[in-house]
Amino acid sequence: MRVEDTGENSVIAWFADKASVEVNESVVATCRNLEQSMGDTIIDLVPSYASLLVVFDPFKTHHAEVHEWLSAAFESINPTETITKVIELPVLYGEAYGPDIKRIADNAGITEFQVAQLHQSIEYRVYAIGFAPGFAYLGEIDLKLATPRLEIPRQNVPKGAVAIADRQTAVYPSESPGGWNLIGLCPTRLIDPTEKLPMPIAVGDWVRFIEIDEAQYLNLGGEL
């Protein structure tokens, strides 16, 4: 782990140059330990693929002390204490709901049904959350499904759109512009700022997708 000052009240810790489950696990464990040790001196913690940004209250601590806390948090990681949480997200797959699924199927030389099967065949890790509130970057998808971003992003991607870009997949938590390839719709509400726990998913969790039909989708509160 390498720690460097980034701003007047922030430091970043880098855990590796490449992301992997192990590296991201260190990020999450360090983040968890740091919450205990730093308490209310923390303003924001931003875990990502292989890094952790720590924003601190400059009236309560300073850079050097945060460096010490980070080292201690990293060194006291207990690998047997891994907490694994799996969240299941239902998906209504198909061209009527995700207009890019056919192209992905054609490019891979498989059927749309097989795209949906492959997408459900892996438990994905939440590596980072960002871009928009509640947007979780999940990886990695089967190589057959890997598809570059659209050259021209869409102006409006619907809320709940299940999408693919390169080796990653995600669900758009709200309507927004976006350049990912769409394969279906998820009825689960992923972000609700009026709730005490605004998001059911955190960095370090695992996500599994499960196919549903249109009736189930509507029953679960999905909109068409």
Added chain:
Amino acid sequence: MLKVLPGFKIIQAGPQSVLQDDGRFGYQRLGFANGGPLDAESYYWAQRLCGNNTTATAIEILLGGVVLEALADTVIAITGAEMPVTINGERISLWQSHRINTGDKLEVGFTSVGLRSYLAVSGGFNVPDILGSSATVIRDEIGGLDGKALQVGQLLNINNQLSHKILMLAKSSRPKIKASSAGGAAEIELRLLPGYQFERFPEEKRQLFFSSTFRVSNRCDRMGYCLNGPDVSSGVSSLLSEGICHGAVQVPPDGQPIVLLNDRQTIGGYPKLGSVVSCDTGKLAQCGPGSRIRFSKISVRQAHSEILLASERRERTLLISLNS
């Protein structure tokens, strides 16, 4: 006594007026931007002048053009960019609190120097907290009345607070706002704490960055300020997305730096040179397109003591009482 009262009706909303408290903290890990006032110092003084705690909700007004009708007898103060302000057609001073009565019309004209001003009211505007804050972040559709800029016809509630003394901030204590909304104004200097990928930028690009004058482009808003100038690109290709601190200076492949502000996205993968201290991002936020920007270096120790010093200086500054 009522705790909350109807305070103002919006007759004209201006190009972008947004309710802001000091910001939404602790939720960047879920992708929520901090929001909060871009010029935190002017915001602070507006609160002090109204006798409020310094995290109360005020309106950040971009460029002016706001007309409000008072629905209660209260006290207001406006700080920040220079602009003509009247109550019932009579000119009032900025950096000072004023009594306003039910039925009075408050008109905020267009800015002549600077871009953003802060309208505070005694007790603060009453806005429901979402994730601990009233701060409006339009991109996240959160905060304020409905996650958007203020609209004509909306009613603004205020927290009832017994009206207090009329106060003024001495001229010598006011922040110096240099930049003109018309551009072409004095150059401002931004102090950068080198960090992130600073060492990975080629030496000549780093020298060029500190020795050149940049101009604020047309793409400048609450998310960030895109600057135009010499190409200072790093040659570093893609990075893994990582947390972006306030004031971070990122350089996309086109070599044109972007200073990221309160509504920035929380993670990103462009190489960054470091970050501008918050005292200086407040000055930048008063600069319109065409303004001239230079960068200098600041050490981490200086940057940290700068925050503490600025805060101490503000807290020990006494306001001048204009009546008893």
